[in-house]
Amino acid sequence: MQNEKRLRGVCQGKWALVTGASAGIGLALAKQLAEAGANLVLTARRRDRLEALALGLEKDHGVQTLTIPADLAEPAAPEELLAATEGAGLPVEILVNNAGFGYYGEFVKGDAAWQRTMVEVNCTAVVHLTRLFLPRMMERRRGYIMIVSSTASYQPVPYMSTYAATKVFDRFLAEALAYEACEYGVKVSALCPGPTESEFHEIAGTRNQFGRGRQSAEEVARMGLEGLIDGKHWVIPYRAGRAMVVMERFLPRRWISALAARAFRPEKSS
Template sequence: MTLSFSSSTALITGASSGLGAEFARVLAGRGADLVLVARRRERMDALADAVRRAHGVHVRVHTADLSDPSSWDGVKAYTDAEGLSISTLINNAGFATYGPLVEARARRTDDQVQVNVAALTALTRLYLPDLVARGGGALVNVASTAAFQPVPSMAVYGATKAYVKSFTAALAWETRGSGLRVTALCPGATKTEFFDVVGTEDAKVGNYETPEQVVATAMRALDSRRTPPVVVSGANNRLGAFVGRLAPLRLSLPLTASLMGR
């Protein structure tokens, strides 16, 4: 079954490029009006124009820096002021840093936790009543294959994504029977700007997937009769996640550290 999003509105964070932009194109192709949220206005405006021309849907753009806690209520205030009822939420915004924590910049570390964990949690809490009331939509929280084991050299990132995976799986249970489809999407290395922000490809494990492949994985999960609470994109990544679940820390930590180039 292909899930229709016509006559609904989807809000996507981190929507200026990468997975966020691909979610925008795919959901618009299924009939959803969109609210795009990110820091880079020009990129969102260009994407919004392209999506409107291609699919004839309404697209609104809201600029927000999700590392700033005041922006979270600001996003909700914007959609309320526009009279929008959000039935699908894609929490895609997030970033990583690389290197030992002892060398990390405090502000950058704090911002990573704010965006990856606190903003995602706040926006989910703010919109969940609408999502459940509407039913038939989706909540997709973008986690990572880093969620399945501790990740030396990306300790904060791995921990934030483990939180996202656990948080989302619990929400999938809490909202069962509501008609809302809830999943934590766990991609591996993906051809986006992710590693440009990280500053090195030493953090890359395995082969790249494209944003199109990763979002297709998410959509297949949403289309399934029983949406899995956690979905991993890519066969090799699924194998790695399975091993990460089972391997004791005394084995997984040195192996992961080696893969991370440390």
């Protein structure tokens, strides 16, 4: 209850921009921000889902919404989001860099263009959006930025090599900016979920057995938002993930990589 009051105190009447808002963790974050009283700028590629979500949030929570269908793989997309918000007199005080996707399988068998697009969405767009909105938050001396990373950012992950590498980038960016921005009253946090109930696994093509023990997107979003307003530079929203990160500090990296390779190696087709 206390955390809900604190989140409402941060969000009430403020504008929050959520990328990748149409599904999974992004959808859960948008709903919880609206429940706390934030007005929402919702962006993703699928217009129909965004519009349905916006109507539901307005009806259920009485907040204002703005939907901006966009593909963050396009270099012009971040500037378009800035023009539609700050440029139109809507100050974004909460930025959630959530959009992203993965690929599961042998690196050399993955489509090169698809993997490059992954880097564009998971890394380049995050840098661009953060660089556009952070200076305005600094000028106002308040604001919150969440960058959604992953527990995959704590070790090399064979067979998800490019995805894990992009999430290292995201986490390091967030943790570094947390120090740069704090003196201006802006909080930056990396949310590092593990297996989560979302469309990620279907898009990435991960094996069915990876679905066991997935955390709900709602729980991940709640813990991520609580950590953000608490000023935590990173949040791992599940106990096993936190234990794994601590354990990895005491093991040689090659052991960790070998264990990950064994766990993630694709099953041979018969």
